[in-house]
Amino acid sequence: MRLSLRFIILSGFLLVLLPALILLSYTDFTKAKADLEDNFDFMVEQTAKNVTGAYDLVEVGFRILSLSLEDTMKKAFEPFIQEYYSVGGEVDKIDLTKIKKGLGEEFDLYIINDKGVIIHTTFEKDLNLDFAKIAPSFNEKLQKIREESRYQGDRISSETVTGNVRKYGYWGTPDKKYILEIGIKSSQFEEPLRNLDLLKISEDFEQFNPDLKSVIVFNGNGTVSNKPDFKISEEQKNRIENVYGSGLRLDFFESKDSEKWVYVKAEVDEEDGSASQGDKVIELIFDTSSLEKQLDELAFSQIIFTLLFIVIGGGVALFIANRISKPISSLTKSVETIANGDLETDILDSSSSREVSNLSNGIIAMKDSIRGKINDIEVINASYERFVPKEFLTLLQKKSIIDVEIGDNSSLEMSVLFSDLRNFTMISEKLSPQQSFKFLNNYLDKMTPAINDNQGFIDKYIGDAIMALFPKKPDDAVQAAIEMNKALKLLNKDKASDPINMGIGIHMGTLVLGTIGKDTRMETTVISDTVNSSARLESLNKLYGTNILISGGLRYSLSDSFQSQSRLIDLTAVKGKSAMLEVYEVLDPDITDHYNSKLETINILEKVVKYFFDNNVDGAVKELKKISKYKKTDSVVQFWVDKLK
Secondary structure, three states, X not given: OOOOHHHHHXXXXXXXXXXXXXXXXXXXXXXXXXXXXXXXXXXXXXXXXXXHHXXXXXXXXXXXXXXXXXXXXXHHHHHHHHHHHHOOOOHHHOOHHHHHHHHOOOEEEEEEOXXXXXXXXXXXXXXXXXXXXXXXXXXXXXXXXHHHOOEEEEEEEEOOOOOOEEEEEEEEOOOOOOEEEXXXXXXXXXXXXXXXXXXXXXXXXXXXXXOEEEEEEEOOOOOEOOOOOOOOOHHHXXXXXXXXXXXXXXXXXXXXXXXXXEEEEEOOOOOOOOOOOOOEEEEEEXXXXXXXXXXXXXXXXXXXXXXXXHHHHHHHHHHHHHHOOOHHHHHHHHHHHHHXXXXXXXXXXXXXXXXXXXXXXXXXXXXXXHHHHHHHHHHHHHHHOOOOOHHHHHHOOOOOHHHOOOOOEEEEEEEEEEEEEOOHHHHHHOOOHHHHHHHHHHHHHHHHHHHHOOOOEEEEEEOOEEEEEEOOOHHHXXXXXXXXXXXXXXXXXXXOOXXXXXXXXXXXXXXXXEEEEEOOEEEEEEEOHXXXXXXXXXXXXXXXXXXXXXXXXXXXXXXXXXXXXXXEEEEEOOOOOOOOEEEEEEOOOOOOOOHHHHHHOHHHHHHHHHHHHOXXXXXXXXXXXXXXXXXXXXXXXXXXXXXXX
């Protein structure tokens, strides 16, 4: 007995499609659930990083403010120490109130014994405070100051008892019996502290992130920095001590309250030699109710979708079973072919059924539509690549421009090349606007292949300037610069007018590339000091009369062949950086005039630069005389001759 097609389709739907649908729905739900949880965890992680970063900035501000008060602190110790000497070290005879009156009400004085206990002070709340009990590690630092009989300034910190902000300083007495301490009240720097208010910063974070309920900054001893009225629980104290000691992040879930508690350590650089420990433990409490609500809604919608699909699918299966016979197999194979990406296979229709024929025509139309959409996307992507390099999308881990969103970013280490034409303004004044555009486009057209052929891509054109990125080897950037100069020589040969010149600067470092703007208008950009350094190097070509300049950091990462064809010519300061930037000139026989003679100057110029910046001008002059014969043919030598006159 042959089974009816209707029965076969319905049975197949129930026995095959239904379990597959349930499995697919469960898989989709699991993936969506994991994505929601991952997104929430990412938000938690980024928030923790942002909060610790904000604390780091506050600490920098505190440190600068603290350093500005060092001279005031040291001068305040003078009458204190004199009084100690005058009473022969008998601290009970020291009139701290008198000394404070002379210094001002903003000052408080303390005397700490060799046990770490405050035995005498103008600030009564701190009398008998035992540092050995409440802050053992800090007491160890205090005792070292006492044993070494020296002065030590401290960072701005909170009073142990009140939580008020003060600047402290400590001085070990010559007899090594006591530690003299002075504290300056926050009223001395109230205005600057308004801009470094941890409470305000934490409140801003809480307002910005609706899922962030609370941000509390704890000192190592469990006191609160940004919320003085907060009462810490024993459980919190144990968690804080754990994180403070291990430096590891801790996460806790409070399912009853729909909360996630995160503890992270914010470490402070102690190179300033401060007496106290500036490290903090930051507690972040997140509201997980929105995540739980999303998960509930996701589960509900998935169930509804599955049920709806079962109803619709059953109805469709019943309808198709009543209408379709042999063409089903052919059409199924055609659809499978399309699903596998083959859009060229013909759709076969051997049915006399109007419905099946319409289905066949619909599949054909769908195939043509898909082919058209693919072609449209390919054309759009190809067009956008002229504005946003595909390499940029690759580094952002995006398949297409349509996947890019505001805020997408990636942190990478790469080389940045910055080039600029010399005297373009003067050249353009002789040309019409149309001629200027033609000239500039012709120039850029000749420069671009050198960049693309060496694993780089152009980030942006800035008038006649080019900014290019090289994500692979630093050698690529240097080779591109050399080939750009070769292309410029060929371009100048074809010009009837005066030759044009170009300067190139290359630096390597970490940068962040991503998107900025609004939903309606955004652009790609690169944010890094590396860009500024590259631009700085490029501009220095005018000063030295050179073509290609690279930084010392990039030069040390080059292959031996490139290193041997570069010479140190100067050190320069970069805005916002304390360290000097080493400036190297790249030499190449195809683009460098008097190449061999310039190779001979490499070692001598390195000594000249070293002697000069070591304040050994005589040594620099002596070395420079060895190569001064090249000053007419070597602009760098002429630069140093003029500089050392």
